[in-house]
Amino acid sequence: MATAAASSKRPAVDSLDVRPAKKTHWSQGLLTSMNDPNLVVESDDRIVIIKDKYPKARYHFLVIPKLNVPNLKSLKREQSELLRYMETRARMLAVNYPQVEFRYGYHAIPSMSQLHLHMISQDFDSPCLKTKRHWNSFNTRYFLESADVIRCLEERGMVVTMTPIAGEKLLDQPLKCHKCVYSPTKYAQTQAALV
């Protein structure tokens, strides 16, 4: 009786399952972001383009295939067309930013699961760009040009990247300007302060 009374008073919304979604491991975050309307900027039957949650430049997007493709290693030769399509969609989006220079590529050893093509403007002006590793992930060979990845897949039937150790080595390299010879050292910083 008491139970029946309580349940009859309960508003309809309570009958919906409002339990929070199961916690997923952080490395699966892209699969969540793909479905976040606040992040999605383009979408069709094959791909989703989202804003990077922690943009490392003024414009930083990720093109993600809807097909489950965990990483570069899992790509088969037949899927080079998908990679071409991802780059094409990225370049189509870039048309909206005629004055902005972009690069299109993949991280050699990404931390997040699900293949994602970075489309990043070359200003690298962002409060989220905080560490040497951030910089080097876009400005050393750690950043694999989309065209090179596609060529490799088509010529060799697989994407050849590098070992995690080789990746770490690149991320740990000294900072170096992507436009000129400048390399910020303690000495250079001291001299700059004196000028």
Add this chain to the structure above:
DNA sequence: GTTCTAGAAC
């Protein structure tokens, strides 16, 4: 991937 923080380095 990010954030936080303790200890090292400056």
Add this chain to the structure above:
DNA sequence: GTTCTAGAAC
């Protein structure tokens, strides 16, 4: 004192 770094947690 401040800054940098590596490790753990998320």
